[in-house]
Amino acid sequence: MSTIIEFKNVDKEYKSGEHILKAMDNVNFTIDKGEFVVILGPSGAGKSTLLNLLGGLDSVTSGQIIVNGNHVESFNDNQLTEYRAKNVGFIFQFYNLIPNLTAIENVELMKDIVDVDIDGLSVLDSVGLGNHADQFPAQLSGGEQQRVSIARAVAKQPTMLLCDEPTGALDSKTGVLILNLLQDMSNNRNTTVIIVTHNAILAEAADKVIRIKNGQIESIAVNENPMKVTDLDW
Amino acid sequence: MSLSKKMLRDIKINKTQFIAIFLMAFLGIFAYTGIYAEYYGLVQTSDGFYTDTNMADAWIYNTDFDNASLDKINGFTTQSDRQEVIQSQADMESKPDITLHFIEKGTISKFYATEGEDFNPNDDSGVWLDTRFAEARDLKIGDKITFEFDNRTITKEIRGLGYSPEYIYEVSPSSLTPDFNEMGFAYLSAKAYPEDLKYNTLLVKYDMSDKDFEAKLSSIDYLSLTKKEDQLSVSKFSDEMAQHKMIGDVFPIVFILVTFLTLLTTMNRIVAHQRTQIGILKAVGFKDSSIILHYLSYSFWPVLAGAILGLITGPMIIPQMFYPSMKTNYSMPSWNPGFDVSFIYIAGLMVVLSVLVTYLSCRRISKENPANTLRPKAPNVSSKAIIEKSRFWNRLSFNMRWNWRDARMNKFRALMAIVGVMGCVALLIAAFGMNDSMAELKSWEYDDIVHYESKLLLSSQANPMELYYVLNETNGSFIMQQSIEIKANDVEDTVTLLASNNTDLISYTDSNRNPIDIDEGDVSISTKLADKFNLAIGDEIRWHIVGEDDWVTSKIGQIHAEPISQGLIMSPDTLKDQGLNFTPTNIITDEKFGENLDSIKSVTTIDKMKESWDQMTTSVMMMVYVVTFVAGALAILVLYNLGILSFTEMEREIATLKVLGFKTNTLRKLLLTQNIIFTSIGFILGIPLGFYFMTLMMNAAGDSLYYIPTLTLGNIALSAVITFAIAIGVNLMFSDKIKDLNMVEALKDVE
Ligand SMILES: Nc1ncnc2c1ncn2[C@@H]1O[C@H](COP(=O)(O)OP(=O)(O)OP(=O)(O)O)[C@@H](O)[C@H]1O
Ligand SMILES: [Mg+2]
Numbered sequence: 001m002s003t004i005i006e007f008k009n010v011d012k013e014y015k016s017g018e019h020i021l022k023a024m025d026n027v028n029f030t031i032d033k034g035e036f037v038v039i040l041g042p043s044g045a046g047k048s049t050l051l052n053l054l055g056g057l058d059s060v061t062s063g064q065i066i067v068n069g070n071h072v073e074s075f076n077d078n079q080l081t082e083y084r085a086k087n088v089g090f091i092f093q094f095y096n097l098i099p100n101l102t103a104i105e106n107v108e109l110m111k112d113i114v115d116v117d118i119d120g121l122s123v124l125d126s127v128g129l130g131n132h133a134d135q136f137p138a139q140l141s142g143g144e145q146q147r148v149s150i151a152r153a154v155a156k157q158p159t160m161l162l163c164d165e166p167t168g169a170l171d172s173k174t175g176v177l178i179l180n181l182l183q184d185m186s187n188n189r190n191t192t193v194i195i196v197t198h199n200a201i202l203a204e205a206a207d208k209v210i211r212i213k214n215g216q217i218e219s220i221a222v223n224e225n226p227m228k229v230t231d232l233d234w
Numbered sequence: 235m236s237l238s239k240k241m242l243r244d245i246k247i248n249k250t251q252f253i254a255i256f257l258m259a260f261l262g263i264f265a266y267t268g269i270y271a272e273y274y275g276l277v278q279t280s281d282g283f284y285t286d287t288n289m290a291d292a293w294i295y296n297t298d299f300d301n302a303s304l305d306k307i308n309g310f311t312t313q314s315d316r317q318e319v320i321q322s323q324a325d326m327e328s329k330p331d332i333t334l335h336f337i338e339k340g341t342i343s344k345f346y347a348t349e350g351e352d353f354n355p356n357d358d359s360g361v362w363l364d365t366r367f368a369e370a371r372d373l374k375i376g377d378k379i380t381f382e383f384d385n386r387t388i389t390k391e392i393r394g395l396g397y398s399p400e401y402i403y404e405v406s407p408s409s410l411t412p413d414f415n416e417m418g419f420a421y422l423s424a425k426a427y428p429e430d431l432k433y434n435t436l437l438v439k440y441d442m443s444d445k446d447f448e449a450k451l452s453s454i455d456y457l458s459l460t461k462k463e464d465q466l467s468v469s470k471f472s473d474e475m476a477q478h479k480m481i482g483d484v485f486p487i488v489f490i491l492v493t494f495l496t497l498l499t500t501m502n503r504i505v506a507h508q509r510t511q512i513g514i515l516k517a518v519g520f521k522d523s524s525i526i527l528h529y530l531s532y533s534f535w536p537v538l539a540g541a542i543l544g545l546i547t548g549p550m551i552i553p554q555m556f557y558p559s560m561k562t563n564y565s566m567p568s569w570n571p572g573f574d575v576s577f578i579y580i581a582g583l584m585v586v587l588s589v590l591v592t593y594l595s596c597r598r599i600s601k602e603n604p605a606n607t608l609r610p611k612a613p614n615v616s617s618k619a620i621i622e623k624s625r626f627w628n629r630l631s632f633n634m635r636w637n638w639r640d641a642r643m644n645k646f647r648a649l650m651a652i653v654g655v656m657g658c659v660a661l662l663i664a665a666f667g668m669n670d671s672m673a674e675l676k677s678w679e680y681d682d683i684v685h686y687e688s689k690l691l692l693s694s695q696a697n698p699m700e701l702y703y704v705l706n707e708t709n710g711s712f713i714m715q716q717s718i719e720i721k722a723n724d725v726e727d728t729v730t731l732l733a734s735n736n737t738d739l740i741s742y743t744d745s746n747r748n749p750i751d752i753d754e755g756d757v758s759i760s761t762k763l764a765d766k767f768n769l770a771i772g773d774e775i776r777w778h779i780v781g782e783d784d785w786v787t788s789k790i791g792q793i794h795a796e797p798i799s800q801g802l803i804m805s806p807d808t809l810k811d812q813g814l815n816f817t818p819t820n821i822i823t824d825e826k827f828g829e830n831l832d833s834i835k836s837v838t839t840i841d842k843m844k845e846s847w848d849q850m851t852t853s854v855m856m857m858v859y860v861v862t863f864v865a866g867a868l869a870i871l872v873l874y875n876l877g878i879l880s881f882t883e884m885e886r887e888i889a890t891l892k893v894l895g896f897k898t899n900t901l902r903k904l905l906l907t908q909n910i911i912f913t914s915i916g917f918i919l920g921i922p923l924g925f926y927f928m929t930l931m932m933n934a935a936g937d938s939l940y941y942i943p944t945l946t947l948g949n950i951a952l953s954a955v956i957t958f959a960i961a962i963g964v965n966l967m968f969s970d971k972i973k974d975l976n977m978v979e980a981l982k983d984v985e
Contacts, residue, residue: 048978057893057977077898077973087894096890096981100639112632113895152894 262493268552274572367418657917663924732790756791
């Protein structure tokens with residue numbers, strides 16, 4: 001398997017007045033293509049920060065982030081935009097769908113940013129929402145909205161899916177459904193999926209588990225025989 | 235309390251928005267109270283002046299009011315005072331016309347002295363003089379002045395300078411604005427009259443209705459009667475006030491409506507935007523009442539501060555912009571801005587409504603259960619519109635679809651944007667339209683009608699030999715211009731008579747500015763008057779020259795159009811046919827005339843006439859500037875406010891789109907498209923509304939002005955440039971905001 005993501009000595013500092021907070025402190029790791037990665041850690045550890053840096057939403061203080069051989073940390077605004085458009089599919093805790101657009105329109109919106117022909121209906125079908133295509137986000141349940149947001153993220157066939165507590169706002173049954181979907185994306189489409197979660201049980205389903213604490217990597221574990229999400233004991 | 239800390243921080247974060255609210259409240263109240271203060275100032279100052287000087291209720295004219303007839307009239311009046319009113323010439327350069335009032339008691343329509351002594355009815359050697367005339371001629375208290383009338387000469391010493399309630403407006407038929415160098419009035423004691431005095435005017439006050447009074451008066455011999463509201467100065471000034479009121483009824487109301495609309499939407503939106511925060515505050519245990527109180531202060535303070543500032547500065551500043559030009563046309567001892575309790579009411583209403591809207595929006599949210607409020611509010615879209623189901627929809631760009639939906643889901647915001655722009659555009663169109671109209675009137679008069687270079691004003695005691703000499707020297711032509719009073723179909727009006735031979739120096743025109751001839755034998759009436767009196771060719775009118783008693787009846791032979799002075803035009807022979815004398819008042823000529831002759835009182839060049847036109851229209855033009863300025867400022871505020879509203883409301887969506895990989899430029903275009911579409915709709919709707927305002931205002935701009943309101947392309951283009959420049963300018967301010975938008979922070983919280 002080939003390394004697709006590499007963090008090299010990444011530091012991220014937040015300055016608030018005199019006070020400097022190290023949200024990322026010399027972070028190093030690699031992720032291979034198609035891996036299903038789970039990031040664990042206590043609140044405030046820096047999980048979201050890590051994801052945001054990787055997704056090109058924020059910039060490092062020092063260090064390198066190499067994706068597909070490109071140095072993300074050196075990108076300018078336009079390059080970052082293009083990087084996000086082509087490589088990154090974000091999935092948030094609160095879905096962040098465009099309320100103005102129906103489910104299918106939210107998905108087909110991606111046609112405007114990448115040169116891929118998207119059949120919105122079949123993508124929605126793949127997340128089991130084919131018959132909700134014309135509903136607006138407000139007319140969908142939380143789980144359904146999250147599935148639309150996954151559909152939207154995968155529609156543009158990104159290199160990686162970055163999921164920040166994707167099940168945080170859902171009940172556990174719906175959560176499993178979502179996580180299962182994400183695992184499928186990783187297994188069947190060979191998409192790299194990185195999930196931030198508080199739920200340690202998910203570690204057993206991961207190819208790789210990265211634990212962080214106080215902005216530092218605590219451990220990186222590779223799981224030789226990951227379980228299926230649906231087989232976990234929730 | 236910690237909530238007040240939160241408010242201060244909120245205000246700091248939404249600084250620009252709060253400043254916009256403050257400015258809007260300020261501007262609305264400023265323009266509203268300012269323009270009305272100008273109008274109320276005129277009403278209050280003139281009323282006060284009339285009261286202070288005990289202005290007459292009516293003037294009765296006769297050849298002589300002897301004691302016997304006076305006794306009879308005293309039987310049904312509360313006060314009376316006799317005068318002999320005579321036209322005279324002051325014995326100084328150019329022999330200015332001075333109206334002398336020889337007064338028996340001086341108790342009604344009293345002279346208002348601003349310098350020197352008060353009027354004294356027993357002082358037979360003093361004169362109390364028109365201060366405007368004295369200023370123009372540089373006359374001082376103690377100076378001697380000689381008047382000539384009916385081959386008599388009297389010389390008196392100036393005891394006082396001041397004003398008279400009967401001369402707020404002084405007629406001067408030969409020029410547009412009163413020329414105080416050439417005319418004035420003087421008050422003298424009846425004892426100052428050189429011989430036995432016959433009183434030709436009786437001033438009265440009465441406490442019954444005009445109708446009853448006229449009925450009582452019918453038993454008495456008299457020549458004519460003028461009631462207060464028909465008196466020339468009074469009616470001119472109340473016309474002027476009516477015009478100001480008309481303007482005042484259009485602009486401030488539009489200003490205040492646009493302000494209210496924007497303000498209320500904004501308050502509503504701010505609270506709606508704080509939805510989650512309200513939920514949180516509730517969830518942690520704050521009482522509804524303290525939450526509501528907290529949010530009420532959001533609208534209360536900025537609106538209160540803005541309203542108070544506007545309330546103070548509006549009446550202070552705006553009237554002072556108009557009064558200087560009013561002073562050139564009218565004479566009163568003081569010009570003070572008026573005040574009306576309605577100003578306080580409207581400012582109070584603004585504060586109360588803002589607070590009320592905030593309260594209602596706030597209460598609606600706090601009534602929901604906290605769990606609900608903690609989640610974003612579901613957009614209120616139910617079903618797809620037909621267009622969204624059509625094939626066509628799918629072919630629309632994302633930009634168009636997104637904007638369409640955004641407008642549908644935020645109907646109120648969209649409506650508000652459109653109405654706001656509409657109001658501002660209408661104001662701009664009306665203001666520029668007035669500007670165009672005034673320019674058009676000027677060019678119509680001075681390019682199409684007047685072809686002479688100078689107009690010589692003739693002395694009323696001119697020497698005929700001298701006049702014919704001047705006529706030959708200058709190749710000129712005699713004209714007669716007089717104020718006349720017309721009656722027809724129960725309408726009365728004081729207008730202008732022009733009697734002139736056919737000459738190349740004056741062209742008559744029709745409504746399309748095309749030259750026409752007025753045929754020998756025809757009495758021609760101007761279109762505007764014909765409309766006002768509801769007259770057609772062949773109808774009859776009764777009229778007389780102001781100051782003369784012979785009423786004549788004439789048949790309308792023709793209708794002409796005149797932009798700046800309304801009245802009758804006929805040839806000298808036609809005038810004689812009506813039984814009146816042709817007494818030339820002016821010579822018009824294409825040549826310059828510089829000789830100093832007794833018969834020529836003054837020479838007015840065409841440039842001077844244009845100047846005096848400009849002077850006369852200053853207050854209208856001032857209104858144009860004020861309106862343009864306020865409308866522009868208001869447009870900026872409205873669009874900025876809406877921009878900031880949609881931006882904060884869409885911040886999260888924009889952040890999401892940015893995360894998804896949309897380019898800043900694409901997003902900017904998204905907002906720009908919305909802005910341009912709303913502005914365009916508002917603009918198109920604003921044009922007819924503006925045209926309507928313009929018609930209202932042109933009607934108000936003057937009884938003597940005749941104009942067919944037209945919308946010029948230039949006007950529309952200029953309004954478009956201003957409106958769209960503001961819309962795009964405001965949009966540019968948001969471009970940077972999109973660029974600098976911190977995606978992580980924008981997406982972090984639920985709201
Ligand atoms: N914009 C910011 N300014 C200052 N400090 C920040 C900022 N964003 C994050 N931090 C700090 O960085 C640290 C890491 O934050 P981060 O959001 O990555 O935590 P997290 O691991 O995602 O926590 P959680 O599980 O609670 O979401 C925290 O201590 C936080 O206070
Ligand atoms: Mg986090």
